[in-house]
Amino acid sequence: MKAVRYSRFGGPEVLEIVDLPDPSPGHGQVRIAVRAAGVNASDWKKRAGLMDQELPQTLGYEAAGVVDELGEGVTDVSVGQRVFGFSTEGAAQAELAVLSSYAPVPPSLDFAGAAALPAAIETATRALDRLGVGGGGTLLVNGASGSVGSAAVQLAAVRGARVIGTAGPANHEYLRSLGAEPVGYGAGLVERVRALVPGGVDVALDVAGSGVLPELVELAGGAEHVVTVADFGGAQEQGVVFSRGDDGRALHALGGIGELIESGRFTVRVARTFPLAEVAEAHRVGERGGVRGKLVLLVG
Template sequence: MKAARFDRFGGPEVLEIVDIADPHPGPGEIRIKVRAAGINASDWKKRRGLMDEELPQSLGYEAAGIIDELGADVTGVEVGDRVFGVSPYGAAQAELAVLSYWAPIPDSLDYASSAALPAAAETAARALDQLGVTVGDTLLINGASGSVGNAAVQLALERGARVIGTGSLRTHDALRALGAEPVAYGTGMPERVRAIAPTGVDFALDVAGSGVLPDLVELAGAPERVITVADFLGAQRAGVRFSRGDDGRATYALAQAAQMAEDGRFTIAVGRTFSLADIAEAHRVGEAGAARGKLVLLVD
């Protein structure tokens, strides 16, 4: 099969589409013919050598497509079903991918929209679980206008929380449409939050990694009321928990997001799509922040 890979660290030019052996699912896994695969910031961090040292490396943790092979002990799905999900092997940007967690694609979603859901929904749900966000809580989301931030807004509202979200002024209408109360990020952000929440907030979630963890701790009242998914070093300095997948994944969020999407209550905007062959250009656009919304690779 053809797959995205790099055998040296560097810029987007190191990315190649190569032929590698077809993967096969193990027990409890499925294989799909990939029709779309999500792109995340972790992809270019890997490519630049900021995450893993081994070479070569493949890319991609989320994809949508059609089941073409079932592993042992898999029930509830059949070959030919449309699903989206998570691959633990970091090789979903390819013609075939093995998924460990998946959910049916709602009739209302296409492959690109489905491939945009898994990482954002799981990351957001995991952080909300770890914070303990529930009905009546006020949650501040720093970076609410990105894919994970959008997912966190929608999932927190589903739990009955009040959501305040930071973002640039151009994102405020979109945040209001999701149900969040927007505030501008940058200097003076804590004061703007207190203008609409005078006693502060119950919890804060940082998905932007913009160096505001001390402000979030002050607004939430204690480090244990704040979680970041984007600022590892800042979390250490502020005594805040850094949420990662190896401390337990919220895999149920895939089915929840699918049902909410089918009901018209959950969406992750797709900013641009690219062919698998144009993955280098997708990285250039993503790193430059030149597109709003999720970037997705389409696989023929």
């Protein structure tokens, strides 16, 4: 099968499309013919040598496609079914991928939309669970217009929370459409949020890593009411929880998202798609920043 791989660390130019052996699913896993695979910031961090140090490495933790082989013990899906989910092997950017956690593709979504779901909804759900977000509380999301941020906004709104989200002016209407009250980021954030919630918020989630953890701690009334998924150094300095899934992933999010999508309570925005062979360009676009939605590779 064709797959994305790199054998040295560096810029996007180190990415190659290579031939690798076809994978086989283990117990409880399924293999899919990949139709689309999500691209995440962790991909270029790994490629640059900022995370895992093993070489060579494949890429991709989320994909959508058609089941073509079942592992032992799998009874909840069948060959030919459209599914999306996680590849724990980190090899989803390929023609074939083994998924360890999966769910049916919602009927109204295409493969690109489904491939944009797993990382965003799992990360958002994990953070909301950690913060105890529910009805009656107020959540501040820093970086609310990105893929994880917009997922957190919508999932928190479904739970009955009041949501305030930071974003640039161009994304304020988008946040309103998701059910959030937008505020601009940058200097004066505390004052702008207090204009909406004079007593501060109940909890805050940082998905942007833009150095505002001190302000979030102030607004939420303490570090114990703040979670970040993007600022490891700041979390250590401020005593804030940095959530990266080591303490358990919120895989239940996969099974519940379909009903929310079909009922119109959750939407996913794909910013741009690329053929698998143009993965290097996808990295360049992602690293430049400012992407409104998810970058997705199309396969086949």
